[in-house]
Amino acid sequence: MKIAMGNDHTAIELKNIIKEFVESKGYEVLDLGTNSTESCDYPVYGEKVGRAVASGEADLGIAICGTGVGISLAANKVKGVRACVCSEPYTAKLSRMHNDSNVLAFGARVVGSELAKMITEAWLDAKFEGGRHERRVKMLMEIESR
Ligand code: RB5
Numbered sequence: 001m002k003i004a005m006g007n008d009h010t011a012i013e014l015k016n017i018i019k020e021f022v023e024s025k026g027y028e029v030l031d032l033g034t035n036s037t038e039s040c041d042y043p044v045y046g047e048k049v050g051r052a053v054a055s056g057e058a059d060l061g062i063a064i065c066g067t068g069v070g071i072s073l074a075a076n077k078v079k080g081v082r083a084c085v086c087s088e089p090y091t092a093k094l095s096r097m098h099n100d101s102n103v104l105a106f107g108a109r110v111v112g113s114e115l116a117k118m119i120t121e122a123w124l125d126a127k128f129e130g131g132r133h134e135r136r137v138k139m140l141m142e143i144e145s146r
Helices: 009-024 042-055 069-076 089-097 113-125 132-145
Strands: 002-007 028-031 060-065 083-085 103-107
Touching: 002 009, 002 042, 009 028, 009 060, 009 113, 042 060, 042 069, 042 103, 060 069, 069 083, 069 103, 083 089, 089 113, 103 113
Parallel strands: 002 028, 002 060, 060 103, 083 103
Antiparallel strands: none
16 A cells, blocks of 8 residues: 655654654555755645545555644645544544545644654554445535535
């Protein structure tokens, strides 16, 4: 399974830690940058992650900026993306189980690396439950075509 990862300049160190963690769990990582410490614009990298997931180039995405907010907003502008900002594992797990989130976002200025690993692990290990949630996710995605 391939995970697309994208981040802005605030999150290079955390991205590398999470990249290594994700790889250690047996996933392939598609690193979409940035890998430069020069100030950059989070919409560029949120869109890259969103497009990689929506096109099927990657199965899931992880997007990191200072708060996780800007980069998740950018990813969510791509049709087919359900990006969730999570600062703890419970929301991360439920975002998969109930909302079928396909992009996980968090903030490098919000969570430490150990908490970020716990969030990532909870999210990767959780599975979409379907059932009543299937209808609600379908309703969510129909908003995109109105
Ligand atoms: C960059 O300063 C910061 O605005 C960005 O990383 C992110 O937190 C935006 O949502």
